[in-house]
Amino acid sequence: MELNTIRDAFDRVAKKQKLSCSKTQEVIDQIIQEIEKALEKILSAHDPESELDYKTVLSDIRTTLKDIAPLSQLEGTQKELNIALSKYSKLLEKSFNSDISKAYRNVDFDVHTVNQIIAGHFYRQGLFDMGDCFISEAEEPESAAAMKSPFLEMNQILEAIKSRDLGPALNWAANNSEKLKQHGSDLVLRLHSMQFLEILQKGSTDEALKYARSHLTAFSSNHMAELQKLMGCLLWAGKLDRAPYSALLSPTNWDKLAEELTRQFCNLLGHSYESPLSVTVAAGVQGLPSLLKFMNVMAGKKLEWQSMKQLPVPVELDKEFQFHSIFVCPVSKEQSTEDNPPMLMSCGHVLCKQSIMKMSKNSTKSFKCPYCPSDIDAEQCRQLHF
Numbered sequence: 001m002e003l004n005t006i007r008d009a010f011d012r013v014a015k016k017q018k019l020s021c022s023k024t025q026e027v028i029d030q031i032i033q034e035i036e037k038a039l040e041k042i043l044s045a046h047d048p049e050s051e052l053d054y055k056t057v058l059s060d061i062r063t064t065l066k067d068i069a070p071l072s073q074l075e076g077t078q079k080e081l082n083i084a085l086s087k088y089s090k091l092l093e094k095s096f097n098s099d100i101s102k103a104y105r106n107v108d109f110d111v112h113t114v115n116q117i118i119a120g121h122f123y124r125q126g127l128f129d130m131g132d133c134f135i136s137e138a139e140e141p142e143s144a145a146a147m148k149s150p151f152l153e154m155n156q157i158l159e160a161i162k163s164r165d166l167g168p169a170l171n172w173a174a175n176n177s178e179k180l181k182q183h184g185s186d187l188v189l190r191l192h193s194m195q196f197l198e199i200l201q202k203g204s205t206d207e208a209l210k211y212a213r214s215h216l217t218a219f220s221s222n223h224m225a226e227l228q229k230l231m232g233c234l235l236w237a238g239k240l241d242r243a244p245y246s247a248l249l250s251p252t253n254w255d256k257l258a259e260e261l262t263r264q265f266c267n268l269l270g271h272s273y274e275s276p277l278s279v280t281v282a283a284g285v286q287g288l289p290s291l292l293k294f295m296n297v298m299a300g301k302k303l304e305w306q307s308m309k310q311l312p313v314p315v316e317l318d319k320e321f322q323f324h325s326i327f328v329c330p331v332s333k334e335q336s337t338e339d340n341p342p343m344l345m346s347c348g349h350v351l352c353k354q355s356i357m358k359m360s361k362n363s364t365k366s367f368k369c370p371y372c373p374s375d376i377d378a379e380q381c382r383q384l385h386f
Contacts, residue, residue, distance in 0.1 A: 013081070020080075027074060035061065038058075116147070119138075120277075121276070123151040124271075128151075150265075161257065164254070166191055166194060169257075176268060180268075192216055196230055197233065197240075208237075229245045283317055283321040325386035329352035331359075332352055334354075342383070346377065356378050363379055366378075
């Protein structure tokens with residue numbers, strides 16, 4: 001399915017809709033203007049010195065509106081919009097299969113795990129009432145609600161950051177500074193740097209310098225370049241927007257700071273930065289077209305589809321959905337499995353175990369590596385773990 005084609009078609013419809021709306025508003029404004037002029041003429045007829053005839057005014061406005069021809073003016077843009085809409089709807093029908101149940105397989109999921117993933121998604125997004133309601137209706141044990149507490153703290157910190165209040169974030173970072181350091185995160189420095197700039201923007205140079213001495217000097221050994229820029233800002237107090245380092249004041253820095261805090265918060269909890277539910281749905285959307293095409297080919301082999309242990313067709317997903325290394329044997333062209341793992345040969349090349357067994361006659365004799373002239377002893381091959 002070519003999503004770019006669908007996106008382009010949608011953009012064309014949106015453009016035609018804006019043109020139609022703009023033209024409609026223009027015609028309406030023109031009609032209102034003519035009616036207001038006629039009303040002024042009619043009201044002026046109450047003047048004793050005026051001999052204006054009401055019928056003349058009504059006749060004039062009728063003629064004017066006829067000349068304006070609002071329906072004729074709107075007909076062209078509306079026709080173009082209807083054509084674009086018609087083409088777009090046909091493209092959607094052609095590109096999307098409304099019956100996606102054909103790609104469904106009877107898989108036994110752990111209901112408790114699925115419920116936790118869904119509830120965790122709600123809590124992660126700050127939808128705490130919805131998460132509580134879901135857990136209650138799903139009749140999950142109270143222990144499932146334990147995941148709410150840390151995400152509640154995270155969302156309180158993020159809400160404070162939106163209000164330019166770094167206090168809660170600094171307190172959390174201070175309590176977890178050692179763990180953050182072990183993970184190689186510079187979040188503590190970024191938070192103190194932002195707080196320093198906030199103090200300086202309020203015009204208090206002495207207070208900003210005092211804050212830097214108390215909280216930033218500890219980072220001088222590894223982050224001297226960043227600290228030099230911050231100290232340079234002291235010379236531009238009251239006019240930071242014109243400073244060489246004005247980029248430090250960009251609102252996007254607050255968004256990046258909130259993103260990094262979310263990433264590190266989830267990291268310390270042992271959770272991924274992205275919601276597992278969001279990732280699953282997004283990956284499913286990308287893989288669904290390939291599965292539907294495959295099922296159209298296997299229309300009469302539904303039982304075979306239900307019993308397959310792995311997909312017989314490649315399903316291409318973007319890199320952000322590839323979490324594990326995959327090895328395909330260059331000899332057998334088959335993907336490695338637990339029963340057929342990748343094996344490192346003495347020459348440094350890698351083949352799957354079954355290929356090595358076949359080439360060595362079940363380890364009874366040596367064989368030549370298919371990629372170099374080395375003689376390989378199967379017993380010296382070692383399993384690789386990705």
